[in-house]
Amino acid sequence: xxxxxxxxxxxxxxxxxxxxxxxxxxxxxxxxxxxxxxxxxxxxxxxxxxxxxxxxxxxxxxxxxxxxxxxxxxxxxxxxxxxxxxxxxxxxxxxxxxxxxxxxxxxxxxxxxxxxxxxxxxxxxxxxxxxxxxxxxxxxxxxxxxxxxxxxxxxxxxxxxxxxxxxxxxxxxxxxxxxxxxxxxxxxxxxxxxxxxxxxxxxxxxxxxxxxxxxxxxxxxxxxxxxxxxxxxxxxxxxxxxxxxxxxxxxxxxxxxxxxxxxxxxxxxxxxxxxxxxxxxxxxxxxxxxxxxxxxxxx
Amino acid sequence: xxxxxxxxxxxxxxxxxxxxxxxxxxxxxxxxxxxxxxxxxxxxxxxxxxxxxxxxxxxxxxxxxxxxxxxxxxxxxxxxxxxxxxxxxxxxxxxxxxxxxxxxxxxxxxxxxxxxxxxxxxxxxxxxxxxxxxxxxxxxxxxxxxxxxxxxxxxxxxxxxxxxxxxxxxxxxxxxxxxxxxxxxxxxxxxxxxxxxxxxxxxxxxxxxxxxxxxxxxxxxxxxxxxxxxxxxxxxxxxxxxxxxxxxxxxxxxx
Numbered sequence: 001x002x003x004x005x006x007x008x009x010x011x012x013x014x015x016x017x018x019x020x021x022x023x024x025x026x027x028x029x030x031x032x033x034x035x036x037x038x039x040x041x042x043x044x045x046x047x048x049x050x051x052x053x054x055x056x057x058x059x060x061x062x063x064x065x066x067x068x069x070x071x072x073x074x075x076x077x078x079x080x081x082x083x084x085x086x087x088x089x090x091x092x093x094x095x096x097x098x099x100x101x102x103x104x105x106x107x108x109x110x111x112x113x114x115x116x117x118x119x120x121x122x123x124x125x126x127x128x129x130x131x132x133x134x135x136x137x138x139x140x141x142x143x144x145x146x147x148x149x150x151x152x153x154x155x156x157x158x159x160x161x162x163x164x165x166x167x168x169x170x171x172x173x174x175x176x177x178x179x180x181x182x183x184x185x186x187x188x189x190x191x192x193x194x195x196x197x198x199x200x201x202x203x204x205x206x207x208x209x210x211x212x213x214x215x216x217x218x219x220x221x222x223x224x225x226x227x228x229x230x231x232x233x234x235x236x237x238x239x240x241x242x243x244x245x246x247x248x249x250x251x252x253x254x255x256x257x258x259x260x261x262x263x264x265x266x267x268x269x270x271x272x273x274x275x276x277x278x279x280x281x282x283x284x285x286x287x288x289x290x291x292x293x294x295x296x297x298x299x
Numbered sequence: 300x301x302x303x304x305x306x307x308x309x310x311x312x313x314x315x316x317x318x319x320x321x322x323x324x325x326x327x328x329x330x331x332x333x334x335x336x337x338x339x340x341x342x343x344x345x346x347x348x349x350x351x352x353x354x355x356x357x358x359x360x361x362x363x364x365x366x367x368x369x370x371x372x373x374x375x376x377x378x379x380x381x382x383x384x385x386x387x388x389x390x391x392x393x394x395x396x397x398x399x400x401x402x403x404x405x406x407x408x409x410x411x412x413x414x415x416x417x418x419x420x421x422x423x424x425x426x427x428x429x430x431x432x433x434x435x436x437x438x439x440x441x442x443x444x445x446x447x448x449x450x451x452x453x454x455x456x457x458x459x460x461x462x463x464x465x466x467x468x469x470x471x472x473x474x475x476x477x478x479x480x481x482x483x484x485x486x487x488x489x490x491x492x493x494x495x496x497x498x499x500x501x502x503x504x505x506x507x508x509x510x511x512x513x514x515x516x517x518x519x520x521x522x523x524x525x526x527x528x529x530x531x532x533x534x535x536x537x538x539x540x541x542x543x544x545x546x547x548x549x550x551x552x553x554x
Contacts, residue, residue: 167374
């Protein structure tokens with residue numbers, strides 16, 4: 001395993017592992033509330049943060065985190081207050097974020113097109129020791145929220161109206177999901193890039209739900225898939241010299257296809273087991289009243 | 300009489316620019332079972348949703364369990380069954396997982412204790428879904444979805460059960476199960492406010508019916524007798540409701 005002897009590859013693999021865990025962990029809640037593409041939007045907005053970081057000569061990761069968090073809060077506010085035109089407002093935010101990032105990067109001295117590319121599509125081998133500290137802190141935060149508050153987040157993402165009547169602080173929890181997603185985007189930015197980060201939030205979840213019946217199992221399998229594809233993708237990019245982000249995402253899609261193919265016979269077997277013996281169709285004797293008509297409710 | 304559980308007075312509410320409630324009085328006392336009836340668009344759904352704060356009142360007053368709504372925090376006392384055709388979200392979830400989310404009002408920090416698991420199991424048994432606890436909600440029929448939604452509300456062991464059209468799209472067999480579950484709750488002293496399109500199998504349970512038309516209460520008293528075709532046992536409610544304005548009184552009760 002010569003791959004493990006290089007410090008930069010050790011960092012790359014640890015970063016990949018952390019992203020493989022955190023991205024599906026928050027992504028599952030986005031998929032559950034049918035906002036699978038929210039991560040993509042946050043990625044667009046985060047690019048403005050990266051550009052701003054270069055322009056101000058500060059750490060692009062921290063500025064990107066700040067801007068992505070602000071962007072995700074604005075998205076939540078649009079979801080609350082923007083009724084029919086909400087989707088257009090979101091589109092404005094996404095593309096504004098993208099254009100702003102490219103513009104700011106161009107205005108800065110350090111930002112070049114090559115630099116832009118590493119943030120858009122990831123450049124896992126350039127993760128620095130300072131980046132690692134940031135990644136550890138942010139990942140711990142993401143895991144504490146997605147696992148510690150899983151019951152509350154499940155309720156809110158499953159049925160928001162019901163959760164409100166349960167007395168849960170729904171707005172706060174929704175904001176927490178949005179902010180956590182934003183933080184995850186910036187954590188994953190170096191590994192898969194801002195344009196592909198949403199894929200790691202969504203595809204492992206989509207693959208896991210092909211074979212699972214429960215939320216808990218979907219969560220565990222999605223994280224497992226995330227870890228497998230980020231580690232193998234990173235290792236592959238080292239040996240074959242292909243871009244890590246694209247490799248990881250293509251591996252994830254391949255697993256999704258495999259799980260889907262696996263799921264069809266599994267579903268058949270389950271349906272058969274659920275139906276049980278003697279559950280076939282029987283022709284009822286025609287009559288004036290069907291059995292259901294005889295049921296009375298005296299009581 | 301003791302303090303009313305729900306006390307809604309002169310309530311007005313609007314959806315967008317359209318006034319939906321135009322001065323509704325609704326009082327429900329402890330242990331009562333009250334049905335809200337009315338044609339589509341009469342405001343009955345809006346009325347219950349305003350009671351639980353999901354539609355803000357533009358006028359009037361509301362108090363729950365004797366507490367002014369603005370100060371009300373005791374949500375564990377209320378079980379709510381929203382109007383839904385499905386209990387499923389974007390990710391698979393088992394029947395038990397969905398029903399357990401109804402227990403959150405009673406758990407500290409979402410940690411499940413023995414009593415919580417027992418309450419969830421009891422709620423599943425009440426609606427006859429205990430044997431399906433580990434199945435995905437995606438695999439259920441329409442009636443079973445509704446049973447899961449009701450079990451979710453019952454899991455919190457509420458004193459007040461609020462249900463928005465719990466019988467919509469539910470087959471007769473499931474309606475019977477739900478009626479039996481409700482009967483048991485009522486026997487234990489649970490107060491119930493429910494929106495119904497028709498009384499159906501729940502009729503014997505209902506103490507009082509409030510009929511709304513165009514955002515106003517037009518009847519508040521004993522449930523109206525079903526007559527004609529609607530009174531037949533097993534009557535299946537199939538006639539279309541596309542033109543509510545032309546048939547303002549076709550509630551299935553007063554026609």
